[in-house]
Amino acid sequence: MMFEPKEPQKKLKYEELRIYTDEELNNYTEEELKEFKCKHPIPDVEDLEKGPWPSFVADAKREALHRRKLPDDRLLIGKYVVEDTLGQLQLSFDHGETHWKHGGIVGVFGYGGGVIGRYSDVPEKFPDIAHFHTLRVNQPASKFYDTEYLRTLCDLWEFRGSGMFNFHGSTGDIIFLGTTTEQLEPVFYELTHVLQQDLGGSGSNLRTPSCCVGKARCEWSCIDTQDMCYELTHYYQDELHRPAFPYKFKFKFDGCPNCCVASIARADMSFIGTWKDDIRIDQEAVQAYINGEIPPNGGAFKGRDWGKFDIYKEVINLSPTKCMWMEDGKL
Ligand code: HEM
Ligand code: HEM
Ligand code: SF4
Incomplete structure (x- = not known):
């Protein structure tokens, strides 16, 4: 690998970095949650909780209640930031237009990207979201984390931001959702100096490169997606942090044409692993499948009798290019 970290990589310990106690983290009951009323009436927003899917409104209410019950000096931005977000969403539904305004550029010293500036256009109604800036935090290749790291991030963002995340953006x-301008540098300092964690890209720069889980866990992977992603993320650090392009540009790395990170749909330059060799056939395994010694689909359908394995129906006839056939009992 060409790029090696310039400083030793620390193993983060939540116990050393934590901000909140267990009591502060678990500070409300399910009964209190049922009784919870948002500071603003939000009937249409609450309607979104009804469907079959988990709702961001239900999650936001938990966070709102949790923040309400924390003492004032345990939060560095407004206590009602979550409730004001929901309230403003209701107002947007009422008016049929957004109440977020594009306003100015915010960022951190030395970087031109990674922070997305956002302000409410009705700060008098929703003072805690007068500023509501978003940070992009560069995910590790294939998104591997341990809980020490995740809990440390959660504490940091609870303390200095809204406590709301998006894991992960497309x-x-x-994505760290919503904080004030004053908190940007402290969050950036904590991330980079303490957690050894960089920001990602936003605006007209190189967007955070991203890869599928690849050969770390996936049997289909034809290339080392993580290695490529890591390499190019480092090679183009300058382009990632200082927008110099007329428009955004993105690399994505898929280990095979299944395209799990949607490199075709969501990147300007897609890297997709393909097979390059003569086709190899394990004739013994083919016979074992035909004779039922190896269960089809890894045994996933064994709960029901699907009949005998039929190599024509289940494999050969499914090839779009008709590239397979049997000859003298051999594939
Ligand atoms: C809970 C609330 C929110 C969620 C879950 C959310 C989610 C997202 C996601 C998934 C992306 C794309 C990330 C990616 O590039 O893959 C994004 C980007 C963006 N969001 Fe949000 N968002 C939220 C709130 C907001 C708000 C309130 C605003 C505006 C006031 C906003 C403005 C933007 C903008 C401008 C970008 C693109 C920025 C860039 O790439 O330069 N988002 N958001
Ligand atoms: C008011 C109009 C629009 C707004 C506010 C808007 C906003 C955004 C935002 C915030 C993103 C970033 C989301 C992300 O990174 O995942 C985005 C991405 C994108 N938008 Fe729009 N958009 C608008 C209209 C359009 C239209 C009309 C098109 C094309 C017909 C378009 C095409 C795209 C594409 C291709 C992306 C990249 C999606 C991806 O990452 O896969 N947008 N837009
Ligand atoms: S794109 Fe291919 S290699 Fe990557 S995770 Fe998906 S199936 Fe596996």
Whole structure:
């Protein structure tokens, strides 16, 4: 590998980095949650909780209640930031238009990307979201984490931000949703100096490169997606942090044409692993499948009798290019 970290990589320990106690983290009951009323009436927003899918509104209410019950000096931005977000969403539904305004550029010293500036256009109604800037945090290749790291991030963002995340954006990054301008540098300092964690890309720069789980866990992988992603992320550090392009540009790496990170749909330059060799056939295994010694589909359908394995029906006839056939009992 060409790029090696310039400083030794620390193993983060939540116990050393944590901000909140267990009591502070678990500070409300399910009964209190049922009784919870948002500071603003939000009937249409609450309607979104009804469907069959988990709702961001239900999650936001948990966070809102949790913040309400924390003492004032345990939060560095507004206590009602979550409730104000929901309230403003209701107002947007009422008016049929957004109440977020594009306003100015915010960022951190030395970087031109990674922070997305956002302000409410009705700060008098929703003072805690007068500023609501988003940070992109560069995810590790294939998004491997341990809980020490995740809990440390959660504490940091609870303390200095809204406590709301998006894991992950379609970019791949961890998205920190909503904080004030004053908190940007402290969050950036904590991330980079303490957690050894960089910001990602936003605006007209190289967007955070992103890769599928690849050969770390996936049997289909034809290339080392993580290695490529890591390499190019480092090679183009300058382009990632200082927007110099007329428009955004993105690399994505898929280990095979299944395209799990949607490199075709969501990248300007897609790297997709393909097979390059003569086709190899394990004739013994083919016979074992035909004779039922190896269960089809890894045994996934064994709960029901699907009949005898039929190599024509289940394999050969499914080839779009008709590239397979049997000859003298051999594939
Ligand atoms: C809970 C609330 C929100 C969620 C879950 C959310 C989610 C996302 C996601 C998934 C992306 C794309 C990340 C990617 O590039 O893959 C994104 C980007 C973006 N969001 Fe949000 N978002 C939220 C709130 C907001 C709000 C309130 C605003 C505006 C006021 C906003 C403005 C933007 C903008 C401008 C970008 C693109 C920025 C760039 O790439 O330069 N988002 N958001
Ligand atoms: C008011 C109009 C629009 C707004 C506010 C808007 C906003 C955004 C935002 C915030 C993103 C970033 C999301 C992400 O990174 O995942 C985005 C991505 C994108 N938008 Fe739009 N958009 C608008 C209209 C359009 C239209 C009309 C098109 C094309 C017909 C378009 C095409 C795209 C594409 C291709 C992306 C990249 C999606 C991806 O990452 O896969 N947008 N847009
Ligand atoms: S794109 Fe291919 S190699 Fe990557 S995770 Fe998906 S199936 Fe596996």
